[in-house]
Amino acid sequence: MTAILQATMTPSALIEGLARTPSRLAALVEGAPDAALDAAPAGEWNARTVLAHVRDDEFLVMRVRLARMLAEDHPTLTPFDEGAWAASRWLDRESRRELLADIAEQRAASVAILRRLPVEAWQRPGTQPEIGTFTLQWWVEHWYEHDVNHLEQVATLLGRPVPE
Numbered sequence: 787m788t789a790i791l792q793a794t795m796t797p798s799a800l801i802e803g804l805a806r807t808p809s810r811l812a813a814l815v816e817g818a819p820d821a822a823l824d825a826a827p828a829g830e831w832n833a834r835t836v837l838a839h840v841r842d843d844e845f846l847v848m849r850v851r852l853a854r855m856l857a858e859d860h861p862t863l864t865p866f867d868e869g870a871w872a873a874s875r876w877l878d879r880e881s882r883r884e885l886l887a888d889i890a891e892q893r894a895a896s897v898a899i900l901r902r903l904p905v906e907a908w909q910r911p912g913t914q915p916e917i918g919t920f921t922l923q924w925w926v927e928h929w930y931e932h933d934v935n936h937l938e939q940v941a942t943l944l945g946r947p948v949p950e
């Protein structure tokens with residue numbers, strides 16, 4: 787029998803962490819020149835693309851997987867091709883102001899769902915071929931770690947510390 791991946795953070799800590807990411811990202815890019823948001827080493831995403839990725843993943847990936855794990859009995863989730871996304875992303879709402887507003891709005895919608903989950907829902911299982919089988923809580927923790935990774939990525943790109 788294969789082990790089911792389990793979270794180490796509590797639901798309340800995860801919700802609190804996820805809820806803080808939009809303001810941390812906003813503080814991180816505040817005052818940075820637009821040219822800095824668009825600069826990156828060859829072959830890497832720049833900060834603006836990372837912000838668009840965080841925004842788009844929220845509704846293309848996060849809430850889709852959340853909804854499937856809540857509605858279906860142990861779904862097999864579909865991998866998401868980030869390279870294809872980056873090559874085909876919409877560019878018409880990528881001003882810093884729009885990106886930050888979109889991130890805050892999308893995240894608030896996700897957090898509102900998570901706050902209302904019954905306690906047993908956090909143990910619902912899902913499987914992703916390249917990861918294995920996990921609880922919804924593990925997957926939300928994975929999502930929070932994704933936030934932290936991209937906060938650190940933008941901080942490195944801009945040469946700034948990650949805000950508290």
Ligand code: NI
Nearest residue numbers: 839868932936
């Ligand atoms: Ni990512």
